[in-house]
Amino acid sequence: MKKYAALLKRTKLFSGVGENDILSMLHCLNAQVREYNKGEYAFRQGEYIRSLMILAVGRLHIQKEDYWGNLNILNEIRPGEMFGEAYIVPNSGTLMNDVVAIEESVVLFFDIDRILTVCPSACPFHTQLIKNIFYTISDKNKSLVQKISYMSQRSTREKLLSYLSDEAKRHNSNSFSIPFNRQQLADFLSVDRSAMSNELSKLRNEGMLDFHKNEFTLREL
Amino acid sequence: MKKYAALLKRTKLFSGVGENDILSMLHCLNAQVREYNKGEYAFRQGEYIRSLMILAVGRLHIQKEDYWGNLNILNEIRPGEMFGEAYIVPNSGTLMNDVVAIEESVVLFFDIDRILTVCPSACPFHTQLIKNIFYTISDKNKSLVQKISYMSQRSTREKLLSYLSDEAKRHNSNSFSIPFNRQQLADFLSVDRSAMSNELSKLRNEGMLDFHKNEFTLREL
DNA sequence: AAAGGTCTGTTGTATTTACAACGAAAGCAG
């Protein structure tokens, strides 16, 4: 467990907590370690989750199989990332997705009740930890809401415009660069790449925007 | 403020806390009340938020105007609902949306730092409050992830199948009823109602499912 | 410089969706 302290220090969950304090907290939080072979399921649809997890080593896929057996990959978890934070609410039903190790992986488990209940010994960093979790899922919440606002647009054009519009606001400038290449942007917006490229060209021809690679500039009309 | 205690008792934020305890906590949390006229903006895009809000009376719209001036309503807030929980993270940038009162409205403000930092007098319900917030945004997170998983499907058919498939899992049965009428389901999945009705009919003709009003039954193939 | 790979824009066609319009069924009010 000790060997993961350096990794944990860099996670959102333990942000602002020193390595020594992390080690003392691991006991307080009843931290557990589990290893998974490539292809092994960490969780299956229908299970209850009572912990918060951090992936220490390897790679996980959050995926889902529908009633007729079609597989769908929802998310990829990389080392340092927290997951399961949305499934620890009591009485909220069971896990809707599968979690599969696509490489040999190591996962750290933290007892959720020990995190949320301030312990009797009142570790000085417990409050910090609660804030960190809160901030992390708030942040994720925000990203999800934004993403839904793009995806709920009906056409590829409107999806592009709403996303680029938000990025311009976020950068306080009508010129900005985005963190995606074309295929990634298309995946993010859930549209076809070639159709999106096509639409970008149309928007450029109509004078609404300009772009070179990942650099975009929005134009007044 | 006292007159809102009954309302607050029924909110997710104060779930499990008695009215008397709520009143004593309101001071501890530095609760503030603000009223808005119909049409008045509670918040504008670009502002920083340092509180958690609960709508006590009226109705609010979370909406967004893009770079070219197009308006888009993202969400409607009704009495008892909490909002702003995704925007209180420090250094996470500013509000991306506008919040507008579409009726005369009353909003309660709770200082976010006082919520997350356990107070010196250690009110017995402070831990409960933190859990409640955590559960609420976790829950919201979960709903958002599920919704994205439906919306990221490319066709109306796939959106329907992934949603209905999840509902069947959630009910542990291939027969279940959904909480939407057709138009609401179409809005939820961000598709055209008539196209969706059409697709439902096709699925029924193909023997994949049956439905009467809001009652659905999935069939093995 | 040449070869191989990836990324991007473009085009054509088949498929799917949006939109408008309408009639039948169901629910509600007087």
Place this chain on the structure above:
DNA sequence: CTGCTTTCGTTGTAAATACAACAGACCTTT
């Protein structure tokens, strides 16, 4: 019961998208 409103399914047409295929630009490697 009658008339009014809402909901739902259906259809036809215009518009948008998915998909496949390809060429040029840009990288990296040798």
